[in-house]
Amino acid sequence: MTVTAAGPLPRTPYDVAIVGAGVVGCAIARELARHPRLRVALVEAQDDVGQGTSKANTAILHTGFDATPGTLEARLVREGHTLLGAYAARNGIPVERVGALLVAWDGEQLAALPRLARKAEDNGCHDTALLGPEELYTREPHLGPGALGALHVPGESVICPWTTTLAYATQAVRAGTDLHLNTAVRDVAWDGGHRLTTSRGTLYARHLVNAAGLHADTLDRALGHDDFTVTPRRGQLLVYDKFARPLVRHILLPVPTALGKGVLVAPTVHGNVLLGPTAEDLRDKHATESTAEGLATLREKGRRILPALVEEEVTAVYAGLRAATGHEDYRITAHPGQAYVTVGGIRSTGLTASMAIAAHVTGLLAGAGLDPGPVREPEPVTLPDLGEASPRPCRRADLVAADPEYGTLVCHCERVSRGEIRDALASTIPPRGLEGLRRRTRAGAGRCQGFYCGAAVRELFERGTGS
Amino acid sequence: MTAVRHVDVLVVGAGPAGLAAAARLAAAGAGRVEVLEREPEPGGVPRHSAHGGFGTLTRPLTGPRYARLLTEAAERAGATLRTGVTALDWARGGPVVTTVGPGGPETVRARAVVLATGARERxxxxxxxxxxxxxxxxxxxxxxxxxxxxxxxxxxxxxxxxxxxxxxxxxxxxxxxxxxxxxxxxxxxxxxxxxxxxxxxxxxxxxxxxxxxxxxxxxxxxxxxxxxxxxxxxxxxxxxxxxxxxxxDFVPDHELARRGGLVLDPGTRGPAADGAWHTSRPGVFAAGDLLHAVEPARTAALEGARAARAVLDHLAGAPWPDPGVPVLVSAPLRWITPNRVTPGARPDHHLLRTGTPPPRPVLYVHQDGRLLHRTRPVPRVALPHRTLTLTARWHDRVDPGGGPVRVSTG
The missing domain is CATH 3.50.50.60 (FAD/NAD(P)-binding domain)
Structure with a gap:
């Protein structure tokens, strides 16, 4: 098992190098790890997997009911929904099938619902239903006044995006993939093989997969392709306190109209409620800051959808940058002459589609001359279940009896024990900072934001990592 | 479901309020008095307030020293301090709390519970x-x-x-x-x-x-x-x-109170409570900064001691008071405690805070348009972040069947 974060990179060429350890890059690594004969490198500029768009999204496992039929995205989201749903169940990734309601607030939106229902039908989503206001308010009693009706999509689910990415990467690394963190790719040259100039020296690979997310266009241009330009689209999101969770039962989606998309209100598997995102087209690929205007807009829209929500406390504010390309579809392209596959324009559906994208990309690599060799299914992984729907380790008498560290809580808001922090620090891909530890355990992610536990968690981290 | 353990009084939180309540109760022979503290050490916020301003004028203390004295007093009186144990939630029926610690999950039934979970900064x-x-x-x-x-x-x-x-x-x-x-x-x-x-x-x-x-x-x-x-x-x-x-920007740490369905006061965001610190839930008392974020540690300790007196009455069979008459404040006043008037639970005084300095430093107490009391507050200059006190002498003029009492500055 190899995870590196410093020092020189191996000199011998890899069969495949994947640039970008977001949810898509990790899924591709996991798919390739099913072929034990392949030597695969997963190369990531930051110090952890899932540090870009993958950590700052709406955490929804989509059915693909509203995709444009016939597109690659529509197919991969539909397939990915099934694949990831099954994978999550096998590997301890929390999923809650809460269903979605597209709530119509005016005549135009109401008129759009039957059309969306037909589109869902075309996308293989046969269980949608139109609801009148009475049934809508029965299902969502805290909804603000004035809703006219809704389209119910029962298959829409919420999922833990961090655990998903980490599960893929963990499985890949255990099956032999080399994960190189803190490795920013500065340039790439093709000369019968790929030579990647990185912040940690040169890395050689016969095949290259570009899963660089926001930076996929830059890498693509380095290899002479000018197919698309990534425009970062910022989405700011508010995470509300767990006391808000009983206020909402479904994912409340906006009805897309000519005037653009509104914001959604969604429960999270961690027991919070999300409000967002904004949609701001920017130039700066590092502009992950929230803004006063963005937060004010979200709160104003949230007040209309679920008035009681904005009375609760906010426990986190974050902003993610989606990789918009101006095209209404994914930009997944094979360049067989360069033994190279671009995985660009993966929008907010990328989490759902990740496993299907990975299978698709593996097919393209084979078409570009990669002989993957025989298949050996990797061992399932069991990551800590961070879902609020299942009992936290401290609640399990058997676990605490066997190891009292699981009964010693450090983060009180999120009920995180010393045992869980110890396990995360000893895991296959250990966190390299407190933020990584938080994503793996939820320590410090609660309403006090470290008032009580911040120093104690830091102490455990620094002692555990010797830093 | 784990086995249920019985205690007489369960105090949640070993800060100044909880420790003072436990010391008083144990000394008065309330039976088995147990204090739960989720942190590894008792003492609450003073434990890491490594500066002066604690104790009394004649005996000034640092925070850690003050925390130690309160801890020793509670232990000497016979209270049991259980650190590293978190009160998670309530179980059905009466004051029953589910807990977890290195010894595993537990369910504790008490004849009375004192919530002293404190406050934190936003x-x-x-x-x-x-x-x-x-x-x-x-x-x-x-x-x-x-x-x-x-x-x-x-x-x-x-x-x-x-x-x-x-x-x-x-x-x-x-x-x-x-x-x-x-x-x-x-x-x-x-x-x-x-x-x-x-x-x-x-x-x-x-x-x-x-x-x-x-x-x-x-x-x-x-x-x-x-x-x-x-x-x-x-x-x-x-x-x-x-x-x-x-x-x-302190807020009461009201998670357990809210989970228990206690009525919260709109001003303090802590449990609504009367002058003897009865909450809306029978058998459950509150004390300290959970009631008002935040006041000096000695105020919290005094409230813990006052709650202990009411707990003793409750253990002796005194009936739980009706919800009582709410006491509300008008802007710029932000909150008042106690914020319920019940018969037989008159506090020494009320504490108030203002958001901005009021135009006139006069406090009016009305019920249903009837003036109950008019006074200049103490201190005379009402400033934000400074506690005002208001006498409770007007309590016997409150109509128990009337509307809410309103405290205003004009």
């Missing part, structure tokens, strides 16, 4: 301060624990948000940790602390105080690189720093 996210999410952002609570309990390195340059007592305490902790304090920033036109303290910070330690100014954005990726500050007149500036401490 963090950056709850205050909706925009910007990036770098490291180097904390509250005073986290800062003090990091420095005084763990000796951790903080940073080189820090901005303190707030200019009240706790903000100056944070500045002191930062200086003790070798961190330069760049400035104290407050939205108010002046600092809310003693003149001597404000002047010492400004003149002796050279810490600038930026008044009428708001931190509008945090900057930096990975580690904080600065904060953007906007003055009321529209000017903005960036203060380079690697640490920012959000101080004050």
């Amino acid at each position: 963090p950056r996210a709850a205050r909706l301060v925009p910007g990036t999410r770098p490291a180097g952002v904390c509250t005073t609570g986290e800062l003090q624990r990091a420095v005084h309990l763990f000796g951790q390195h903080i940073g080189t340059r820090a901005v303190v948000v707030g200019a009240e007592d706790v903000s100056y305490a944070a500045a002191g902790t930062l200086r003790a940790a070798g961190t330069e304090v760049v400035a104290l920033v407050t939205e108010d036109p002046r600092a809310h602390t003693g003149r001597a303290r404000a002047q010492a910070a400004r003149l002796y330690h050279g810490i600038p105080l930026l008044t009428s100014a708001t931190v509008t954005e945090l900057l930096g990726h990975g580690r904080l690189s600065g904060v953007r500050v906007r003055h009321r007149d529209g000017r903005t500036a960036v203060l380079p720093c690697d640490t920012v401490v959000f101080t004050g």
